[in-house]
Amino acid sequence: MFVGExxxxxxxxxxxxKKTREDYENLGVHTLCDLVSMTPRGYEDxxxxxxxxxxxxDDGSWTNTFVxxxxxxxxGPGRKxxxxxxxxxxxxxxxxxxxxxxxxxSKTVFPGAFYHLYGNVTPYGTGLTASQFELKPVREDDxxxxxxxxxxxxxxxxxxxxxxxxxxxLRRDVKAALSxxxxxxxxxxxxxxxxxxxxxxxxAFREIHFxxxxxxxxxxxxxxxxxxxxxxxxxxxxxxxxxxxxxxIDSRTYAAETKFIESLPFTxxxxxxxxxxxxxxxxxxxxxxxxxxxxDVGSGKTLxxxxxxxxxxxxxxxxxxxxxxxxxxRQHAQVAANLFxxxxxxxAFLNGEVHGRxxxxxxxxxxxxxxxxxxxxxxxxxxxxxxxxxxxxxIDEQHRFGVEQRxxxxxxxxxxxxxxxxxxxxxxxxxxxxxxxxNVSTIRTMPKGRLPVITYLVDDSKRDKMYEAVGVEMKRxxxxxxxxxxxxxxxxxxxxxxxxxxxxxxxEKYPAFRGTLIHSRxxxxxxxxxxxxxxAGKLDYLVSTSVVEVGIDVPNATCMVVEHSENxxxxxxxxxxxxxxxxxxxxxxxxxxxxxxTEDGKKRLSVLRRTNDGFEIAEEDLxxxxxxxxxxxxxxxxxxLKFADLEKDxxxxxxxxxxVDAILASDPGLISLDxxxxxxxxxxx
Ligand code: ADP
Ligand code: MG
Numbered sequence: 001m002f003v004g005e006x007x008x009x010x011x012x013x014x015x016x017x018k019k020t021r022e023d024y025e026n027l028g029v030h031t032l033c034d035l036v037s038m039t040p041r042g043y044e045d046x047x048x049x050x051x052x053x054x055x056x057x058d059d060g061s062w063t064n065t066f067v068x069x070x071x072x073x074x075x076g077p078g079r080k081x082x083x084x085x086x087x088x089x090x091x092x093x094x095x096x097x098x099x100x101x102x103x104x105x106s107k108t109v110f111p112g113a114f115y116h117l118y119g120n121v122t123p124y125g126t127g128l129t130a131s132q133f134e135l136k137p138v139r140e141d142d143x144x145x146x147x148x149x150x151x152x153x154x155x156x157x158x159x160x161x162x163x164x165x166x167x168x169x170l171r172r173d174v175k176a177a178l179s180x181x182x183x184x185x186x187x188x189x190x191x192x193x194x195x196x197x198x199x200x201x202x203x204a205f206r207e208i209h210f211x212x213x214x215x216x217x218x219x220x221x222x223x224x225x226x227x228x229x230x231x232x233x234x235x236x237x238x239x240x241x242x243x244x245x246x247x248x249i250d251s252r253t254y255a256a257e258t259k260f261i262e263s264l265p266f267t268x269x270x271x272x273x274x275x276x277x278x279x280x281x282x283x284x285x286x287x288x289x290x291x292x293x294x295x296d297v298g299s300g301k302t303l304x305x306x307x308x309x310x311x312x313x314x315x316x317x318x319x320x321x322x323x324x325x326x327x328x329x330r331q332h333a334q335v336a337a338n339l340f341x342x343x344x345x346x347x348a349f350l351n352g353e354v355h356g357r358x359x360x361x362x363x364x365x366x367x368x369x370x371x372x373x374x375x376x377x378x379x380x381x382x383x384x385x386x387x388x389x390x391x392x393x394x395i396d397e398q399h400r401f402g403v404e405q406r407x408x409x410x411x412x413x414x415x416x417x418x419x420x421x422x423x424x425x426x427x428x429x430x431x432x433x434x435x436x437x438x439n440v441s442t443i444r445t446m447p448k449g450r451l452p453v454i455t456y457l458v459d460d461s462k463r464d465k466m467y468e469a470v471g472v473e474m475k476r477x478x479x480x481x482x483x484x485x486x487x488x489x490x491x492x493x494x495x496x497x498x499x500x501x502x503x504x505x506x507x508e509k510y511p512a513f514r515g516t517l518i519h520s521r522x523x524x525x526x527x528x529x530x531x532x533x534x535x536a537g538k539l540d541y542l543v544s545t546s547v548v549e550v551g552i553d554v555p556n557a558t559c560m561v562v563e564h565s566e567n568x569x570x571x572x573x574x575x576x577x578x579x580x581x582x583x584x585x586x587x588x589x590x591x592x593x594x595x596x597x598t599e600d601g602k603k604r605l606s607v608l609r610r611t612n613d614g615f616e617i618a619e620e621d622l623x624x625x626x627x628x629x630x631x632x633x634x635x636x637x638x639x640x641l642k643f644a645d646l647e648k649d650x651x652x653x654x655x656x657x658x659x660v661d662a663i664l665a666s667d668p669g670l671i672s673l674d675x676x677x678x679x680x681x682x683x684x685x
Contacts (some may be wrong), residue, residue: 023163040157225644251284289417295443297578317391480559555583
């Protein structure tokens with residue numbers, strides 16, 4: 001069967017309950033297909049023993065050995081922390097394992113017993129310590145008889161996490177899914193599999209998660225990447241010839257538009273004016289517009305989108321505006337409703353949560369053409385949504401959507417004009433290869449009077465000074481964000497989390513200020529209410545996960561604190577930083593890192609200190625990421641590619657493009673036996 005046919009809900013897996021399922025949904029994983037199609041963001045090589053004291057900082061591998069526990073003790077306030085002293089069974093080296101907030105360790109680890117230790121054991125003071133570690137019990141007999149055999153856990157995948165998910169859960173579930181799916185069929189014509197010597201897809205999916213060696217991991221990735229770019233090319237090239245029903249939009253500036261622009265509390269920047277002209281010109285052409293609008297966060301892209309929407313609406317068009325998250329879509333809808341209140345434009349908001357009569361009412365209005373501008377998430381292209389006259393589609397943060405999702409929305413209209421917006425720049429040549437015929441507009445200048453955000457890299461020793469600085473800003477009536485990678489400590493992670501840090505900040509650091517916490521597990525309505533309060537100045541600070549990452553616009557916020565910043569991609573950090581510096585006030589960004597940070601990690605972070613230019617940051621990000629790093633592409637965040645790497649796989653992409661061209665030229669209907677498989681796969685999409 002094809003991987004796309006694995007449509008069983010992930011809750012069919014043993015151990016996946018309601019809560020876990022929600023966490024998976026946040027990762028975009030709903031079905032077994034999604035789960036199996038996840039790409040690990042890295043791997044842990046546990047295939048050979050690395051004794052205590054032999055861990056090599058340069059290759060990034062961790063200690064992986066057998067130990068005997070000497071003592072276990074609790075310490076710290078509330079005795080929440082556990083210290084375990086262990087000795088390596090081979091070289092007798094001692095190490096201190098510090099389990100912060102891992103009280104359960106004192107009940108599950110016993111002095112005198114043997115364990116398999118996997119952890120980051122590094123010199124500290126005069127000894128060796130680890131705070132990131134795992135201990136698994138082993139029987140003494142096993143140890144003596146089988147020795148290293150037990151250690152051979154191979155190369156383990158490391159996935160992106162969400163909520164309370166842990167690597168353990170993900171590994172368990174992926175393994176379970178792979179064992180029940182049966183055989184995964186190939187999706188590329190056999191002739192190409194032979195020509196490019198591609199690993200069979202069934203094996204590739206298994207190897208990408210649980211590689212048997214570095215070499216086969218590379219081959220697995222190559223096969224999956226080829227399949228990915230092949231279908232990407234095919235989908236962009238294979239536009240069925242349609243009868244031209246396109247209704248071009250008049251290029252003149254309507255009076256309502258002029259009035260709208262004049263009513264804004266600011267004047268448009270030269271770049272905004274230029275881009276608007278480009279858009280109007282495109283829209284009036286015989287071909288539909290396919291334009292990418294790139295510009296740094298806060299450069300005024302969204303505003304351009306609103307003016308261009310008004311332009312299309314003046315011409316009688318319906319407009320759909322799609323945002324990647326519910327929160328963002330709602331914000332946009334609020335802004336739009338406010339902006340358009342005197343223009344006669346009817347704005348509506350649609351999400352997956354609207355059901356029953358209200359939904360039907362809205363859909364009826366939409367179909368009747370009584371709604372001019374519909375704003376929402378991917379709910380905009382749900383099956384039951386019908387437009388009367390959809391001629392313009394705007395997609396915000398376009399890299400967050402897959403090719404199929406974009407297409408699904410476009411299919412609701414008749415060759416609509418399309419504006420894609422992104423704050424993550426992509427070289428034009430690359431854009432052309434990937435999207436086919438695409439025009440690019442760039443906003444380079446920021447609105448007048450903005451001061452560049454001052455960025456500091458902060459280690460533990462400077463933490464208190466940072467809290468003080470943020471306190472001073474809040475005293476001045478400005479606002480702050482504190483961002484952490486996790487919501488709570490359920491997964492017994494070593495990372496600081498929103499809940500405990502909120503407790504700490506509100507009681508110890510800022511008892512006099514008004515703060516609250518916000519994260520993805522709160523009900524949508526509550527999140528909106530909190531953000532509204534924050535925007536209205538009723539709260540001084542927010543403690544959150546990266547839900548504030550995109551689009552949120554509170555000009556009075558001047559401080560952004562990101563902890564464990566080494567765990568975030570550069571472009572994500574840049575987005576976070578873009579939440580401040582949105583007015584004429586001076587703003588600050590504090591990137592806090594742990595002492596476990598690598599040299600490369602530090603180098604990456606210092607790019608953000610050096611520049612505020614999103615284009616430069618993206619380029620640096622590409623440069624710093626050395627070859628052989630699997631997570632490469634996702635960092636650049638531009639395209640929703642899972643396996644292929646825009647940079648490293650350029651020649652593969654060219655091959656795939658040539659093959660697709662050849663196939664479409666010789667067999668446009670895909671009716672040959674060799675191409676039948678393509679037809680079947682496309683039918684699934
Ligand atoms: P982007 O979508 O590129 O992140 P937005 O369009 O959301 O940027 O604009 C960021 C903020 O700047 C918004 O509050 C918006 O109202 C404001 N803004 C947009 N254009 C201008 C301008 N020309 N002058 C001053 N402020 C502007
Ligand atoms: Mg935006």
